Structures are given as C-alpha cells and as structure tokens.
Amino acid sequence: MSSHSEGSTKAIFYALGANGGIAVSKFAAALYTGSGAMLAEAIHSLADCTNQIFLLIGLREAKKPADEFHPMGYNRVVYFWAMMVALLLFFVGGAFSVMEGISHLRHPGPISNPYVALAVLGISVLLEGFSLRGAMKEIRKVAGGKPFLRWFRETRQSELLVVAGEDIAALAGLCIAFIAVLLTMVTGNPLWDACGSIAVGVLLMVVAVMITHEVKAMITGESAAPEIRRAIRSHIEGRPEVEKVLHLITLQWGESLMVAVQAKMRSQQSDAMLVDAINRVEEDIQRRWPQVRWCFFEPDVEKSAT
Structure with missing residues (x-):
C-alpha cells in the first residue's frame, strides 16, 4: 500500500471512529429532547459513517490486480465510491435535514432537556475536531505547502478530499445546531431549532455539490497535479x-x-x-x-x- 493510500485510510478511520460515537449519542439525545436540529445532526453522522465505509470499500477494490477486461487495473474505482458518498451526503444528510426543519416549522414543538442536547453537541464538536485534525494532518503531508482551498481544487485523492469536506461540514453543522438549540432554550421559540435544522441541511448540500464537482472532473479524466x-x-x-x-x-x-x-x-x-x-x-x-x-x-x- 502506498503512503498516499495509507494516509487516506488513517483519515477515514479517524472519521469513522468519531462519527460512530457521535451518531449514537446524537440519536439518544434527539429521542430524549425532541430536538429537530439534533435529529438532523444524528442522521448526518449516520450518513457519514456509511460514507466512510464506502470509501474503505473503494480503496480495497482499487488494489485488485489488472485483468483481461481491466488492463489498466481498478484504481479509478475510488472515484465511483467518492461520487456515491457525495450523493449520499446531499440526499440523506442535506435533503433530510432540510425536510426535517420544514416539518418542525410547520409543527413546532418545545425541546425537552435542552442542556442534554447542548452537552452532546459540545462533546460532538470535540470528537469531530479530533477527526478533522487527523484529516488535516494527512493533507499537510501531501499538500506540499498549498493552502487548503487550492489543495482541494487540485488534489487527485478523492477519498481524502471527501473526508476533509465531510469533517468540515460536520464541524460547522454542529456549531449551527449548538447555536440553534441555545437560542431555542434562551428565547423559548422552537422556530430557532427548525431553522437550525434547515441551515445544517443547506450547508451539507453545498459541501456535497463542491465534492461532486471535483470528483466529476476526476471521473472525466484529469492530468496529474x-x-x-x-x-x-x-x-x-x-x-x-x-x-x-x-x-x-x-x-x-x-x-x-x-x-x-x-x-x-x-x-x-x-x-x-x-x-x-x-x-x-x-x-x-x-x-x-x-x-x-x-x-x-x-x-x-x-x-x-x-
């Protein structure tokens, strides 16, 4: 296994471990508090876990040796799985969160035990930050001193690009959900929670579109960096x-x-x-x-x- 592949695998396992623990805690907190923003975050974390499994499948398939029908090997299969991840992030993570927020706008309800929701979100921020730190550490090894956005546009490592995009979206989404729950608790207005869910969904869809754009270029066929x-x-x-x-x-x-x-x-x-x-x-x-x-x-x- 190449050093690039090893770095990508490490970043994926960082994210999988963090998102697995986060998803369980979020679902428990969403059921306990009735928070729409918390439920949206729980679905997002579950989708992220599935995404990381998809990426691991892609890296494993890419190692298959060339054969008569695939004389150049299976290396580019990772692009297919990266595209699957982007679509899952868009529809399961983003679209579901927006729909959940709209539902709560139409039928607002109070959040019970908001302190539990805030505590879970705060812990999730720390875990997601750990995952993002691991991904950025691997990115710095291969970026050659490039700024992150330039690396994002020029990299040919679709799996590392996806993990970084997911982690950034997750961390930003957690901060939005935390603020939404906090405002709901302070003002007593459950519409803040619904708006938080919609904002998280829109954020995920924007990140998914950015990832899709980059992976599409790789599937079409790009030169070396x-x-x-x-x-x-x-x-x-x-x-x-x-x-x-x-x-x-x-x-x-x-x-x-x-x-x-x-x-x-x-x-x-x-x-x-x-x-x-x-x-x-x-x-x-x-x-x-x-x-x-x-x-x-x-x-x-x-x-x-x-």
Whole structure:
C-alpha cells in the first residue's frame, strides 16, 4: 500500500471512529429532547459513517490486480465510491435535514432537556475536531505547502478530499445546531431549532455539490497535479538524451499515473541506441515518480510552421 493510500485510510478511520460515537449519542439525545436540529445532526453522522465505509470499500477494490477486461487495473474505482458518498451526503444528510426543519416549522414543538442536547453537541464538536485534525494532518503531508482551498481544487485523492469536506461540514453543522438549540432554550421559540435544522441541511448540500464537482472532473479524466506535471516535463527536458519535449500528456488513474511523451531526441548512432536512450529516460521517470505505472515515449521531429 502506498503512503498516499495509507494516509487516506488513517483519515477515514479517524472519521469513522468519531462519527460512530457521535451518531449514537446524537440519536439518544434527539429521542430524549425532541430536538429537530439534533435529529438532523444524528442522521448526518449516520450518513457519514456509511460514507466512510464506502470509501474503505473503494480503496480495497482499487488494489485488485489488472485483468483481461481491466488492463489498466481498478484504481479509478475510488472515484465511483467518492461520487456515491457525495450523493449520499446531499440526499440523506442535506435533503433530510432540510425536510426535517420544514416539518418542525410547520409543527413546532418545545425541546425537552435542552442542556442534554447542548452537552452532546459540545462533546460532538470535540470528537469531530479530533477527526478533522487527523484529516488535516494527512493533507499537510501531501499538500506540499498549498493552502487548503487550492489543495482541494487540485488534489487527485478523492477519498481524502471527501473526508476533509465531510469533517468540515460536520464541524460547522454542529456549531449551527449548538447555536440553534441555545437560542431555542434562551428565547423559548422552537422556530430557532427548525431553522437550525434547515441551515445544517443547506450547508451539507453545498459541501456535497463542491465534492461532486471535483470528483466529476476526476471521473472525466484529469492530468496529474500541476506541480507534478511541470516537474515531469522539466525532468525530461533535463535528460541528455532529449533535445526538446514536443508534447506531454499525463492522466491520473487513481493512485497511479500514465505519462505519454512526444519528444525530439538527440542524434544516436543507430536505431538500437535510440531505443536504449528512450528506455533510460522511461526508467528514470518511473524511478523518480513510482506512481507512474505506464510510460509511453514517442520520438519525433519538430514540425515546421507552414
């Protein structure tokens, strides 16, 4: 298992452990207090647990070896499961929370024992913060100093992107639910609780749409991250066998990477020596970037402008 996969798995287990405990406590508190915002948060945490299981399934399937019908392996299956997670977050987490809030707006009811709800939400904030801290720790290992939003847009690790998005949405949702319950307790107006549930749902749907947008790009087919693409081009151009890189195509394939190079080679004394030169360049690329599983190299001449 690669270091990137290990980091993603750690982040997923952080989130699964935190969300499992949070979901149980939230459901108990929702039944005890009758809080709509608390119930919305409980459903959200349950959906998050399912999401993490989906991601673990995706990482496991991605390790299956290539076969006759999948000659490039199963690496990209993680994108499918990441999309499933985004849809689940949108419909089960977000849409349910909005519907629950609307129901409580139409039929408002008091919250019994709001201190219990506040205590559970406060503990949940701490647990979710622990999960987010674990995810951010793994992100910093691979982000190369990028700001979080830039990493979010450029990363090709769909599973880590999903965990980070979920954790941020969960922590923000908990804070919204805490404020909604607190305002309901202080004012005695149960509409605050209903509005809190709707706000949590809208937040989850916004995050789900952002995740879906990024995962869609991965499914469609994205190049390697910009800094890796630039580094590969610079590396090839610095090789003594290569005179000029004419075209470079990279394609992210899950954790693996495909590279296709069209380059003007320096003159060689024979075809065999040209083949040897190309092989040296390919081997050097794969040694420098072990994730490059396929490397296709085409020698060519520079076309003159007409």
